[in-house]
Amino acid sequence: MHKTIFEALNWASSFLENNGREGNAARLLLQHVLQTNYSGLMMKMHDEISAGQMQQFTAYIEAHVKGRPVQYITGVEEFYGRTFEVNESVLIPRPETEELIVGTIERINQLFNNNDLTLADIGTGSGAIAITMKKECPKLDITATDLSTAALKTAQKNAKDLQAELTFIEGDLTAPIAYQKWDIVLSNPPYIAFDDMSSMSDVVVEYEPHSALFADEDGLILYRKLAEQLPPLMNIPGLIGLEIGYTQGETVANFFREHFPQAQVSVVKDINGKDRMVFCEIIE
Helix, strand or coil: CCCEHHHHHHHHHHHHHHCCCCCCHHHHHHHHHHCCCHHHHHHCCCCECCHHHHHHHHHHHHHHHCCCCHHHHHCEEEECCEEEECCCCCCCCCHHHHHHHHHHHHHHHHHCCCCCCEEEEECCCCCHHHHHHHHHCCCCEEEEEECCHHHHHHHHHHHHHCCCCCEEEECCCCHHHCCCCEEEEEECCCCEEHHHHHHCCHHHHCCCCHHHCEEHHHHCHHHHHHHHHCHHHEEEEEEEEEECCCCCHHHHHHHHHHHCCCCEEEEEECCCCCEEEEEEEECC
């Protein structure tokens, strides 16, 4: 007997919740199967779902129950109002990272008199930060780097799909950008301590790339290295913006205070009131 879309959604939401997953994932997966948005889904609630669609939907629901993130099943995630392709080679963009974009744009407007600025995004992953900055501030000359060839391929595809012209270079931390000076450097590096792995969701630990999640020295090694390596690469005025783990604010800020003694270094909270960003404004 054929199910209506409403019945399929009800079944899937209950099945997910009974297996410890978010019921709302069912709606996102069903929208993907039916190639529609939220309002389109609401209008189709009493239509029948075809056998093929139900089979596909069931397979997606079962995959998510086993831990596969919804975004890797659908292959996309929204970030700053745009759709980015994601896969197992890149971290799924998080809403908190949108706040790094907002904070960076605010500070660019305060710090610099012109818009023809150079920006490097270190560890670009899906390209979410670099591409969004280019779309929001088209005059920026942006270079995005990553250690992972597969991640860079994904970022390049996203840049092409979203019509953003960027330079992509493969390499570790500042090595690919050491050939010139920069006005702005942004990074959302891996910052989770390996010890924290046991307390994290299996959806994250088993599917997202560990090289983009975890780092040595309690998750702090890459911030320490950036603070050490960036001083000779920054123009004055200059801006460094980093996403951090919520317990790391003062430690990361102190790395930058040590290596940029003239700079104004601030820890900024996200919408949930947690320390989420460190900005280093180099004014002299």
